[in-house]
Amino acid sequence: xxxxxxxxxxxxxxxxxxxxxxxxxxxxxxxxxxxxxxxxxxxxxxxxxxxxxxxxxxxxxxxxxxxxxxxxxxxxxxxxxxxxxxxxxxxxxxxxxxxxxxxxxxxxxxxxxxxxxxxxxxxxxxxxxxxxxxxxxxxxxxxxxxxxxxxxxxxxxxxxxxxxxxxxxxxxxxxxxxxxxxxxxxxxxxxxxxxxxxxxxxxxxxxxxxxxxxxxxxxxxxxxxxxxxx
Amino acid sequence: xxxxxxxxxxxxxxxxxxxxxxxxxxxxxxxxxxxxxxxxxxxxxxxxxxxxxxxxxxxxxxxxxxxxxxxxxxxxxxxxxxxxxxxxxxxxxxxxxxxxxxxxxxxxxxxxxxxxxxxxxxxxxxxxxxxxxxxxxxxxxxxxxxxxxxxxxxxxxxxxxxxxxxxxxxxxxxxxxx
Ligand code: SF4
Numbered sequence: 383x384x385x386x387x388x389x390x391x392x393x394x395x396x397x398x399x400x401x402x403x404x405x406x407x408x409x410x411x412x413x414x415x416x417x418x419x420x421x422x423x424x425x426x427x428x429x430x431x432x433x434x435x436x437x438x439x440x441x442x443x444x445x446x447x448x449x450x451x452x453x454x455x456x457x458x459x460x461x462x463x464x465x466x467x468x469x470x471x472x473x474x475x476x477x478x479x480x481x482x483x484x485x486x487x488x489x490x491x492x493x494x495x496x497x498x499x500x501x502x503x504x505x506x507x508x509x510x511x512x513x514x515x516x517x518x519x520x521x522x523x524x525x526x527x528x529x530x531x532x533x534x535x536x537x538x539x540x541x542x543x544x545x546x547x548x549x550x551x552x553x554x555x556x557x558x559x560x561x562x563x564x565x566x567x568x569x570x571x572x573x574x575x576x577x578x579x580x581x582x583x584x585x586x587x588x589x590x591x592x593x594x595x596x597x598x599x600x601x602x603x604x605x606x607x608x609x610x611x612x
Numbered sequence: 613x614x615x616x617x618x619x620x621x622x623x624x625x626x627x628x629x630x631x632x633x634x635x636x637x638x639x640x641x642x643x644x645x646x647x648x649x650x651x652x653x654x655x656x657x658x659x660x661x662x663x664x665x666x667x668x669x670x671x672x673x674x675x676x677x678x679x680x681x682x683x684x685x686x687x688x689x690x691x692x693x694x695x696x697x698x699x700x701x702x703x704x705x706x707x708x709x710x711x712x713x714x715x716x717x718x719x720x721x722x723x724x725x726x727x728x729x730x731x732x733x734x735x736x737x738x739x740x741x742x743x744x745x746x747x748x749x750x751x752x753x754x755x756x757x758x759x760x761x762x763x764x765x766x767x768x769x770x771x772x773x774x775x776x777x778x779x780x781x782x783x784x785x786x787x788x789x790x
Contacts, residue, residue, distance in 0.1 A: 398745055504744045531769040537759040539751045540743065547767045601766060604745030 398604040426608040431588040434518055436579075443579065450493075450519055451576040454569065457492035458485040459512055462499015464525040464559045476562040483569055489515035494572075497549070499559065500528035500541045506548060507602050513549055514611040518584040523572060524554045525565070533558055547597045550583035550590075615639045615691060618659060626651040640681075640694040645707065648697050652682065652712055660686045661693060664712075667719035669727050673754045676701045678729055682709075699729065708734035726752040 406420035437443040460468065471478040472485060486492040489512045501509060513522065524545045527533035532543030545551050552575060555568040575581050587594060591610075599605055619631040619641065628651075629642035643651050655661040665683035672679060682695040699706055708731040710717040720731040725741040728750035740746075749756040 504742070507744070531772050532762075532766075536772070537762050539748075539756070539758045539761050541762075541766075543762070543766045544769045597767070602745065603747060 398606070401606050404606055422608050426610070427612050428608065428610070429612070430591050430610055431514075431518075431584070431612070433585045433588045447577050447579050447581075450581070451573040452482050454483045454494050454521075454572070455492045456483065456485045456494045456496055457489055457512060457516065458487055459495070459509070460498050461501050461505050461509060462526065462528055464496075464498035464528075467525075467559055467562055467565060468496065468498060470562050471565060476566065478566065478569065481566070481569060481573075489513075490517065492516055493518075493520045495520065495522045495549075496525060497522065497529050497545055497551075498525045500526075500533065500535045500538075501545065502540045503542065503601050504540075506542055506598070507607070510548065510598055511607060511611045519581065520584050521552045521572065521576070521581050522549050522583055523568060524551050525557075525560055525568075527556060527558045530554050530556065542601060548594065548601075550586040550594075552581050552583045614689065615693070618693075622651065622654070626654075637690055638692045638694070640696060642696040642698070645697050645699065648682075648695070648707060649709065649712075651695065652684070652709060655684055655693065656712060660688055661691075663687060664715055665692065667709075667716055667723070669723050669729060669752075671701070671727065671752065671754045673701070678704060678706075678727065680706055680723075680729075704728055705730045705732070708732065708737075710734050726750055728753060 404421045406418070408416055409419055410416055437446060456468075458468075460466075468485075470476050478484075483494075493516060495509070495513050495516065497509060513520070522545075524530060528535055528541070529545040529551075532538075532541070535541040536543060542548060553568060553572050555564055557564055560568070572581070595609060615633060616631065619628065619639075622628055626647040627644055628647075631639055631641050633639045661684035663685040665685050666681075667683075668681050670679040670681070678699040678701050680697045680699060682697070683692060684695065685692045697706070704727070706720075706723075706729055708716070708720060710720065710731075710733075717735045717737075720734045721737055721739065721741045723729045724731065724734075724737050725743060725746070731737055743751075748761065751758065751761075
């Protein structure tokens, strides 16, 4: 039921000025030249993501998917309490490496983004950047009830409640928080999805790019990055 | 005992309120805003309360007041003293103590963002602290309705139900209604 007795300002229209270092301006280079720079354009490629077509012959695509399923590289980016459960997975006790799953420190080297719990609006911004910088094909897994329906942060002023509005989620692992065994089961499930050709998150993101952007911008009010962070 | 002693000593000079002891090592006392700086300085320099444990606020919306609580700790004698100051809620302005304890500047930035209490002169007080792009009432104020805000701002997944714990337990434990 909607809470009708609401008291807050609702200034949705407030404009945020771009941060100083992101504004277009003239600068002097170390060797004395005067140049125009426009950081948001100069540092990023402006092209929106494209749908990656399937291989022409199904058996080739199946082979690709088999290979993709066996090469999962997780971005070591913990967003909520669930990040704690990823640590034991990296150690001999649970040892996710035996399934060919490993962690990488940067988005460029990873293809699986684990959103490990609640996402505040501030972290969402970073998660989007990280996701967009990852190379396709890429997958997103949401851990815990916070990513599914808000979990215990259902009435928080600063956390999103439904991850799939903002990023294309391939799989959710339920629990608060899910145990390492549940994560392992989730990884196996993800492998099955990818092998079956259903790990199409990156293409879904490219197809519905406008919708995703609109959703993201509706909560991130000081949008100070390019539309696509490739 | 020591605490009472200290209170008796400072009471007159700083127009302190009643001492409220909470166990042996912790006590609270209220001080008028204009005496705050003098009291803090004396506690720090003369009585060994060298550590500012925390600075926090309480919103007494019905009374039109903000309460600031400065927790000071004397490590040598293992005593903690909470100093309370009442501010007018409408004006929402306190006095910065960042020159007494530099850490206070961080607390004051947080209070500015979360309660909207201003501390003129405090370093970087107008910068964003934790929130980014916040456009609404400061979220820790009690007139900010967190539930309504989240319902109207963030997309929800349908199907989530909430039970009144009391009614729910009753129906589970006594299905016949006895
Ligand atoms: S689902 Fe539970 S454990 Fe996971 S982030 Fe939310 S509150 Fe934390």
